[in-house]
Amino acid sequence: MSVRVVVADDQEIVRTGLAMILDAQPGIEVVGQAPDGARAVELARRLRPDVCLFDIRMPVLDGIEATRRLAGPDVDDPLAVVVITTFDLDEYVYAALRAGAKGFLLKNAGAALLSQAVHAAAGGDALIAPSVTARLLGAFARSGPVTPPVAPAEALTYREEQILLTVARGRTNGEIAEEMHISVSTVKSHVASLMTKLGARNRVEIAMWAYETGRL
Known part of the structure; x- marks a missing residue:
């Protein structure tokens, strides 16, 4: 469709x-x-x-x-x-x-x-x-968040921290999978976990959280 x-x-x-x-x-x-x-x-x-x-x-x-x-x-x-x-x-x-x-x-x-x-x-x-x-x-x-960055509901894993940085740099799931030598479905699973832990609705909010917390 x-x-x-x-x-x-x-x-x-x-x-x-x-x-x-x-x-x-x-x-x-x-x-x-x-x-x-x-x-x-x-x-x-x-x-x-x-x-x-x-x-x-x-x-x-x-x-x-x-x-x-x-x-x-x-x-x-x-x-x-x-x-x-x-x-x-x-x-x-x-x-x-x-x-x-x-x-x-x-x-x-x-x-x-x-x-x-x-x-x-x-x-x-x-x-x-x-x-x-x-x-x-x-x-x-640099403009400063409207509210302080939310603390993750659960600590991010090492792999989730890696995925977080690539998402913040604008990488697609396919590019992340190729760069990290993992499957696209695994990337999607990690991104979904990040959204849940950060209370983010999409990848842009994940990226903004990374910047707000000084990871990039």
Whole structure:
């Protein structure tokens, strides 16, 4: 089955371009487009897509608030949201990640990376543009957490600490498996354990925890 995507961007040419790129990718279908955040939220709640791809800066309701309403900590059945922006150090990106976004891309990302991000989000992973992962999360950490980092419910194992660092560096499950010479299913098991111990909802929150606790 195809991954169903809703795209929201206030610039028609960008919105249409993203939709065309995604529709041309194997296993992806754009099921809706919205010109602002309010319309995007309404459309997403009605269509329940597998992934929402939102611009951060939109009229009526910006991408941060749209993300919070669909994927925030108070949402019972959150949707997967990937935010997309022109600026790799845009302060709004940090807020979007805190609001529940599973990852972000730059608007100059190629079709392959865009497709990877959508498939990753649909599969429960998160993909952050590799070229800016360290800069983004480093800046996020320097800005200071809103609340102190949560202590793990249970001490992390040595292998989980290793997986934690690779996730924080933006590695995919496949890349981690290859780097550590273990199976992808084993990586997924460790990531799931990290989420449980840290109370994280996705890989981005795992990465933010790593930065907040000074591991990177």
